[in-house]
Amino acid sequence: MTPDLIAAARDRLKGHARVTPMLSSPFLDEIAGRRVLVKAECLQHTGSFKxxxxxxxxxxxxxxxxxxxxxxxxxxxxxxxxxxxxxxxxxxxxxxxxxxxxxxxxxxxxxxxxxxxxxxxxxxxxxxxxxxxxxxxxxxxVRPFDDAQVIAGQGTCGLEIAEQARDAGVETADVLVCCSGGGLTAGIAVALAREAPGLRVRPVEPEGFDDTARSLRSGRRETNPRQSGSLCDAILAPAPGELTLPVMLRHCGPGLTVTDDEALRAMALALLRLKIVVEPGGAAALAAALFCRESIQGEAVIVTASGGNCDPALLSRAMTLPQD
Amino acid sequence: MTPDLIAAARDRLKGHARVTPMLSSPFLDEIAGRRVLVKAECLQHTGSFKxxxxxxxxxxxxxxxxxxxxxxxxxxxxxxxxxxxxxxxxxxxxxxxxxxxxxxxxxxxxxxxxxxxxxxxxxxxxxxxxxxxxxxxxxxxVRPFDDAQVIAGQGTCGLEIAEQARDAGVETADVLVCCSGGGLTAGIAVALAREAPGLRVRPVEPEGFDDTARSLRSGRRETNPRQSGSLCDAILAPAPGELTLPVMLRHCGPGLTVTDDEALRAMALALLRLKIVVEPGGAAALAAALFCRESIQGEAVIVTASGGNCDPALLSRAMTLPQD
The missing domain is CATH 3.40.50.1100 (Rossmann fold)
Structure with a gap:
C-alpha cells in the first residue's frame, strides 16, 4: 500500500467517483467543544465510500x-x-x-x-x-478491504480530506474514521501521511466490536467475540485485515468506541444539523467527536460520515430521540 | 440585475458560501424517465441557499x-x-x-x-x-428577494449549476427551481443566460400558491389568494417581486406546480436515494421532476433542493409514506 497506488486510483476514479463535500455546523461545534468537519461520504454514489x-x-x-x-x-x-x-x-x-x-x-x-x-x-x-x-x-x-487496490480507492477519500482540511485552515487534527476491516481507515491514513502529516487517523468502532482498537494495542489481529448484535451493521468485520492492520499500526492513533445509542444520537444530529442521512455505522465517527470529547485533542476534529444506507424505520427511530 | 453583479457576489462569497454538490441516483432517473441532477442547496450553511x-x-x-x-x-x-x-x-x-x-x-x-x-x-x-x-x-x-444584491447572491448558485452541468455533460435541460418570491429563480436565470444558455429555468410552486406561474402567463404580478395552508411553508410568498418578475419574464419557461403529497414523496426519495434532508418547499422542484414528467422536455432535468430545515416530526411522516 503506497501513496502512488492511491494517486493512480484517483486518476482512474476521476469523473466517476464524486468529490464529496466537507460539511460543518456551529451547533455541532458547540456540542463537541471544537470545530467538527464532516466528510460526507454518504453522498458518494450508492450512499457510501465503498x-x-x-x-x-x-x-x-x-x-x-x-x-x-x-x-x-x-x-x-x-x-x-x-x-x-x-x-x-x-x-x-x-x-x-x-x-x-x-x-x-x-x-x-x-x-x-x-x-x-x-x-x-x-x-x-x-x-x-x-x-x-x-x-x-x-x-x-473483489474483497471488501483486504486488497491493495480497494484500499487505494478508499484512500482517494483521504486525498480529498487533505485538500479540504487545508482549505478550512485545519492543519493539525484527529481524523476519526468509522472502522470495520480497516480499508477506509488504512487508505485515508496512507494518503494523509504524505499529504497532511498533521492529520492523525483514529479508527472508531461500536462497543463490543472493537477488534481494531485492541489490535492497535496488542500489535496483532484481535477478533470480536460476536459477529452481530449492534445497530452499526456496516462495521462489524470480525477482525482487521491482514493488509490493513500493518498500515494502521504504522500510521494510526488509538481507537475509540461508541455505543449504539450514541451512534443513533449522532444520526439524528446529522439529519438535523447537516441535512445528511447517515446510517448507524456511518455515524460512529461523528458520535465519537460529539460524545467522547475528552478522548480527543486539538481545536478541530475531522470525521467520516461513511455511509447512509439506512432502513426508513431506523431513521424514524433516530428522529424521535429526545433532542438535547 | 446583471451577470456582473453575480460575478462580484461570487468573489465576496468565496471561502464563505459552500460550493454545494450536484447529486444524482439511478433510482431517481428511473422514476423521472430521464437523468435528474439535484443541486443540494440544503447542504449550504444554515441549511438553505438563503x-x-x-x-x-x-x-x-x-x-x-x-x-x-x-x-x-x-x-x-x-x-x-x-x-x-x-x-x-x-x-x-x-x-x-x-x-x-x-x-x-x-x-x-x-x-x-x-x-x-x-x-x-x-x-x-x-x-x-x-x-x-x-x-x-x-x-x-435585508429583503428576502427584492434586492439586487440578494438576487446576485442567489445567482452564485446558478454559476455553480452551469459548471456542474457542463462537467456532467448536460448542455440542454430544464432547470426547475423551488420558487417563492423569485430571488433564487431570477438569480439562477441570469447566471445561466450568460453561462449556459441551453439551460432554461422554470419556477416550481405549491398547488394553490402559483403566483409566479400565473404572473409569467399574464405578464404582471399576480397574488395568491391565501398566505398559509401548504406544507411548503418556505415558498409561500404572496407574489413575485418587483425586481424578480421582470427577470423571470425575460428568462424563464412556464411554471410548474406540485401537491403537498408530491413534495412529501420527493422528500422521502431524497432521504432514501440521495441521503439528503430536504424540507417540503425545498423538495418541490424534485417533486416536479419525478411526478410531472410529461410537462418537462429533454434527456436530463436539473432541480434545486433548496432547503432542508424541517421539523423532525415531518421528516418521520415522510419516512413512513408507502415506498413505491
Whole structure:
C-alpha cells in the first residue's frame, strides 16, 4: 500500500467517483467543544465510500479477467458499490449477502443489476461459499478491504480530506474514521501521511466490536467475540485485515468506541444539523467527536460520515430521540 | 440585475458560501424517465441557499451602515441565513418571524445570535412591523428577494449549476427551481443566460400558491389568494417581486406546480436515494421532476433542493409514506 497506488486510483476514479463535500455546523461545534468537519461520504454514489474501492479494484483488472465477471461478499454497502461500478463498466457481478442484511441494501444491490445470493449468517460459512462461487464461475473476488487496490480507492477519500482540511485552515487534527476491516481507515491514513502529516487517523468502532482498537494495542489481529448484535451493521468485520492492520499500526492513533445509542444520537444530529442521512455505522465517527470529547485533542476534529444506507424505520427511530 | 453583479457576489462569497454538490441516483432517473441532477442547496450553511443572498447583501453594505445593524422578516430560512452571515461579519441582527414558523427555524435563528421578534401571521401586518423596526432602530432591511444584491447572491448558485452541468455533460435541460418570491429563480436565470444558455429555468410552486406561474402567463404580478395552508411553508410568498418578475419574464419557461403529497414523496426519495434532508418547499422542484414528467422536455432535468430545515416530526411522516 503506497501513496502512488492511491494517486493512480484517483486518476482512474476521476469523473466517476464524486468529490464529496466537507460539511460543518456551529451547533455541532458547540456540542463537541471544537470545530467538527464532516466528510460526507454518504453522498458518494450508492450512499457510501465503498464505491471508491470497488471502482478502483474493478478498473485495475485486465480486460480478460474483467470479462469473466466479478463477485463479492458483503452485508450491503460494499455490495452496492461493487454492483454499480461493475454495471458502469459492463462487468457481470454476483453478490453473496447475509439474508438478514437491511432490506434496502439487498434491494438496491439487485436493482443495480447484480445477481444476489443470500446466506444465513449464523449457520453458513461466508468465506467457503465465496470460494465456491469463485471456483465454479471463474469470477474474480473483489474483497471488501483486504486488497491493495480497494484500499487505494478508499484512500482517494483521504486525498480529498487533505485538500479540504487545508482549505478550512485545519492543519493539525484527529481524523476519526468509522472502522470495520480497516480499508477506509488504512487508505485515508496512507494518503494523509504524505499529504497532511498533521492529520492523525483514529479508527472508531461500536462497543463490543472493537477488534481494531485492541489490535492497535496488542500489535496483532484481535477478533470480536460476536459477529452481530449492534445497530452499526456496516462495521462489524470480525477482525482487521491482514493488509490493513500493518498500515494502521504504522500510521494510526488509538481507537475509540461508541455505543449504539450514541451512534443513533449522532444520526439524528446529522439529519438535523447537516441535512445528511447517515446510517448507524456511518455515524460512529461523528458520535465519537460529539460524545467522547475528552478522548480527543486539538481545536478541530475531522470525521467520516461513511455511509447512509439506512432502513426508513431506523431513521424514524433516530428522529424521535429526545433532542438535547 | 446583471451577470456582473453575480460575478462580484461570487468573489465576496468565496471561502464563505459552500460550493454545494450536484447529486444524482439511478433510482431517481428511473422514476423521472430521464437523468435528474439535484443541486443540494440544503447542504449550504444554515441549511438553505438563503445564506448566499444574505452574505452577498450584508457584505455589499458600507461599513458605517453595517455598523448600525441589519434586520429582516422571514418565515425562517432567510432569517437563519441573515443571522449567520451577520454574526460572521460582526453585525447586529434583528429578525421578524411569524409565531407559527417551524420551531426549528425560530430556535436556530436565535441560536445563531439574532434577536427574534415574533408576530401573528393572521392578524398583524409584517411589512408595517418591519418598517417600524427599521425606523426605530436605524437598521438596514435585508429583503428576502427584492434586492439586487440578494438576487446576485442567489445567482452564485446558478454559476455553480452551469459548471456542474457542463462537467456532467448536460448542455440542454430544464432547470426547475423551488420558487417563492423569485430571488433564487431570477438569480439562477441570469447566471445561466450568460453561462449556459441551453439551460432554461422554470419556477416550481405549491398547488394553490402559483403566483409566479400565473404572473409569467399574464405578464404582471399576480397574488395568491391565501398566505398559509401548504406544507411548503418556505415558498409561500404572496407574489413575485418587483425586481424578480421582470427577470423571470425575460428568462424563464412556464411554471410548474406540485401537491403537498408530491413534495412529501420527493422528500422521502431524497432521504432514501440521495441521503439528503430536504424540507417540503425545498423538495418541490424534485417533486416536479419525478411526478410531472410529461410537462418537462429533454434527456436530463436539473432541480434545486433548496432547503432542508424541517421539523423532525415531518421528516418521520415522510419516512413512513408507502415506498413505491
Amino acid at each position: 464505491y471508491r474501492g470497488a471502482r478502483a479494484a474493478i478498473s485495475a483488472l485486465d480486460p480478460a479477467t474483467r470479462a469473466r465477471g466479478i463477485c463479492a461478499a458483503s452485508s450491503g454497502n460494499h455490495a452496492q458499490g461493487v454492483a454499480l461500478a461493475a454495471r458502469e463498466m459492463g462487468v457481470r457481478a454476483v453478490m453473496l449477502m447475509p439474508a438478514d442484511a437491511p432490506r434496502i441494501k439487498l434491494e438496491n444491490t439487485r436493482a443495480l443489476g447484480a445477481e444476489v445470493v443470500t446466506y444465513d449468517r449464523a449457520t453458513q460459512d461466508r468465506d467457503a461459499l465465496m470460494l465456491a462461487l469463485e471456483a465454479e464461475r471463474g469470477m474474480t473476488l | 445564506y448566499r443572498g444574505a452574505r452577498a447583501a450584508i457584505s455589499a453594505l458600507d461599513p458605517a451602515t453595517r455598523a448600525r445593524g441589519i434586520c429582516a422578516a422571514s418565515s425562517g430560512n432567510h432569517a437563519q441565513g441573515v443571522a449567520l452571515a451577520a454574526r460572521e461579519m460582526g453585525v447586529r441582527a434583528v429578525m421578524l418571524m411569524p409565531a407559527d414558523a417551524p420551531r426549528i427555524k425560530l430556535e436556530n435563528t436565535r441560536a445563531l445570535g439574532a434577536e427574534v421578534v415574533t408576530y401573528d401571521r393572521a392578524t398583524q401586518d409584517r411589512d408595517a412591523l418591519m418598517l417600524a423596526l427599521e425606523a426605530e432602530r436605524g437598521m438596514t432591511l
